[in-house]
Amino acid sequence: MSTTTDETTVVKEIQPLEEATVRFCGDSGDGMQLAGTQFSNTSALAGNDIATFPDFPAEIRAPRGTLAGVSGFQIHFASHDIFTPGETVDALVAMNPAALKTNLGDLKKNGVLILNSNAFDKKALGQAGYESNPIEDDSLSGYQVFSVPMTSMTRGAVDGLDLSVKEADRCRNFFAMGLVFWLYGRSMEPTLRFIEAKFSKLPAIAEANRRALKAGYNFGETTDAFRSSYSVEKAKLPPGKYRNMTGNQALAWGLISAAQLSDKKLFLGSYPITPASDILHELSKYKNYNVLTFQAEDEIAAVCAAIGAAYGGEMALTTTSGPGMALKGEAMGLAMMLELPLVIVDVQRGGPSTGLPTKTEQADLLQAMFGRNGESPLPIIAARSPADCFDVAIEAWRIATRFMTPIVILTDGYIANGSEPWRIPNMADLPKIEVTHPGPRSEDDPPFLAYQRNEELARPWAIPGTPGLMHRVGGLEKQDGTGNVSYDPQNHHHMVLTRAKKVANIAEAVPPQEVMGAESGKVLVVSWGGTYGSCRTAVARLQAQGQSVSHAHLRYLNPFPRNLGQLLGSFDKVLVPELNLGQLRMLLRDKYLVDAVGLNKVQGKPFTTTEIAEKIESMLM
């Protein structure tokens, strides 16, 4: 099949590509997340723009070989700016029949399909519901199939290292990685460094993984099966130094930075919950940055402890996901009454209830808005991509301290676990967050008023330990100014309005809404959170075709930017794509009386660009 006959001088063609999407999939114990992460990091280091989408089952280890246990990791990499992890896949690595069955539908026509042929035995085929072996029947004829006995080749590669069969087989993912590294002209160096660091205490395992990785790479290079490999050039990103970041990591680093920019200790009260736990794990590593992490007995204790720290004058944080925020609701209402700065991070997942813990959704917006008793307004901001989490964290703390209010940051599982290049800032270039605490008073001074507000209606953040400022806070209604308990009806009405006004004021302190494209026209796409990438890509695609469509992506969800109403009114139609049944749309319709149309999907998966583009096209007709 190859035209090259001299086996020692195989010269293979290298096809240049602008972009490619690769997906690794296999059993949840097969190390697919590791393979995907290594491939992403390597691609990022090679200078590509990347976007990734890890997708894993809710069970830690579903029964081996079953459809429910398939774990996947998709990487989109390109020589230009990209905003999504791609929709259809150029190359699919399937480690077993179940992985093939659940993922084949996303592979492009004539796409590269790499299979571990050893895993296609009768039992595994049966578990996946195949009646005949797809490698042997002609059901895969529309793809470039490379059937590679990865298990036996890996065992061969590690032979002599005195490993058990199980240990040897666990190196298969490195074999698969090596093969894909060769296919896309990737350097093995970063992964070899990773192996060195990760398995430094297990030299035999380290050596086995090194050998498996190289075996996969060499197999690609030497076998006749692959006639060509691909290359994706560096992306023309803005100049600077970059690293690859997941959303959860970027958020954690942003929070540490915010603490440092405001000269505060960071106190995190948290309770483990998917997909937010990694923020707790990440922050726990950086205690030397004045980070205190408290793993509480439950979600309620987590937020309450954070409020205690806020009262003490430190930067207070609680991190959770939707069901956890539901439990925190009462304490969030208290923090709103106390008018203390507090950052509440909700990494949204599929709901309601326990829902789809490992899948993404953006259906907690209304919970963040209204999920408390009484009139309890809180500002809400949302991150749009993994790297954006860093900026959002700092922005949230800036708002919280300036206005003396708890604030909700919404991200989602897709942003949290996905990764993209992050341009490394200089700390010195980031603006300081000025926080002031009133100083001591003597007995002769007029009494301290804990609820005397400034022109933006923020109250002073007086902290325990300061002489003369002793005051009591609590959830009972406050008398204006003094903060004493008050049941006076007029005062209550006044305080409810004042707190609402204070949050509304934030609109004056945040930038006006930007729009990608013309500021008026036929269709405006309004999005928030993790749908940014697919909306932006879809709009850009249609704009390139000369269509009258623009895109406004909201970071500030409560309050909305001050020019949003005017912007919405400048378009014939407004489209709001959301991974829920229309939560932002409802808020926009309510506030601006605009006949916004929804594109709604609740499948635990992000939008594809095509889904959004098709909807826009139908509205342009």
Next chain:
Amino acid sequence: MASAELPVLKPADYGTDQDVRWCPGCGDYSILAQMKKVMSNLNMSREDTVFVSGIGCSSRFPYYMNTYGMHSVHGRAPAFATGLKSSRQDLTVFVITGDGDALSIGGNHLMHVLRRNVNLNIILFNNRIYGLTKGQYSPTSEKGKITKSTPMGAIDNPIHPLSVAISCEATFVARSIDVYIKHLADTLERAVAHKGVSFVEVYQNCNVFNDGAYKWATDKDTKADTVLELEHGKPLIFGKDRDKGIRLNGMTPEVVELGKGISEDDLLFHDEKTNDPTLAYLLTRMSHPEFPEPIGVLRDVDAPCYDDAINYQVQQAKQSRGEASLDKLFNSGDTWVVE
């Protein structure tokens, strides 16, 4: 700063100008008065003290103390206090709670604050009834208790707060009674002096919804026979004529009369300092009317505090990893440059 002598604050200086809104005759007044006295006796600084409470009659307490204070949400005061004390070790933090607040809705948090040994002073006002919600039975109400929500009698077994505290490894456990003014003040002083979590249960009368719940302990005719004041190193003796004591029969305590062949040496001696919680637990099981109920300090032992440990880890991390530099962190590991 001038080295002027600090003014000595009188008990009244620790009070606020707020009207105290407990029912007339409520036992809470006594606890409030003793708390102010203790703070004055110990010359405690108002600005370095924080009272944190949950919800309930007792939890209005912070409003009446001229210190820093937080009236929080139901049952969660231990959690607020944990966050506050962990991040601000320089403060003295009290948790004021009631039997409903601490043992029903807050049972979970109470358990965890005790086992963590956060350096807090927890004062539990136990009136064996829900006062603020007007008279339902509480987790400490006796079985069979007739209330608005249990017209045929409560069918739950009551919880014993001190047993719970000992089981959760609380390092300081004590009990007092609202009208035992001096005893209460002494007990609070000892609680403040203890480093680590202090748990003080105060028997407190609700004269509106559960009047006389502790009459046996407060009535001058009966109290000598129904209450046993613990003293470290001393035998367990009680009775008007101090002629009765507690002896161990195997693992079981029994009431004995002194004389007739039984001397003080045969009695159980109180040791609040022993690390083994068995004896302290045994004391928590002595209930009226079968036994006189012990008051005073059941347990006072030293153990590492959570707030020390969480801050120590920060110091340790700083020492082992050197000066924290975010720029260094950001630029560590795999990075690349786009020209």
